[in-house]
Amino acid sequence: MPDTQKDLRRKILGRKGEAAVCKYLKKQGYKILHRNFQTPFGEADIVAKKAGTYCFIEVKARTSDIYGLPAEAVDREKQRRYRMIAQYYCNILREEVPCRFDVAAIYEGGLEYYEGAFI
Numbered sequence: 001m002p003d004t005q006k007d008l009r010r011k012i013l014g015r016k017g018e019a020a021v022c023k024y025l026k027k028q029g030y031k032i033l034h035r036n037f038q039t040p041f042g043e044a045d046i047v048a049k050k051a052g053t054y055c056f057i058e059v060k061a062r063t064s065d066i067y068g069l070p071a072e073a074v075d076r077e078k079q080r081r082y083r084m085i086a087q088y089y090c091n092i093l094r095e096e097v098p099c100r101f102d103v104a105a106i107y108e109g110g111l112e113y114y115e116g117a118f119i
Helices: 005-027 076-093
Strands: 031-039 042-050 053-061 099-107 110-118
Touching (some): 005 031, 005 042, 042 076, 053 076
Parallel strands (some): 053 099
């Protein structure tokens, strides 16, 4: 079934948000390892590394706060999936590595970055 106009706008907004976050992360000294990293448990928007820590980053972009702030959309289920994604990633690396879960909130006029947003 083809994407609707709304779906396409949402995808474009998400891709632009991810690009903005990657640019921000690079300026902060992160190395971008993957974008849209696919696993059997879902997708991590960005996987980056800084100072030996692997960061699994969920990007939430919104054009308004009518449905709440972007970071509030990372619910317990999304957090659970990200923990499983990180475990899957460690299995691929065949080692336990320090991991952190961050959230990047994109909204009109800005970017907020939350290191260690959840455990």
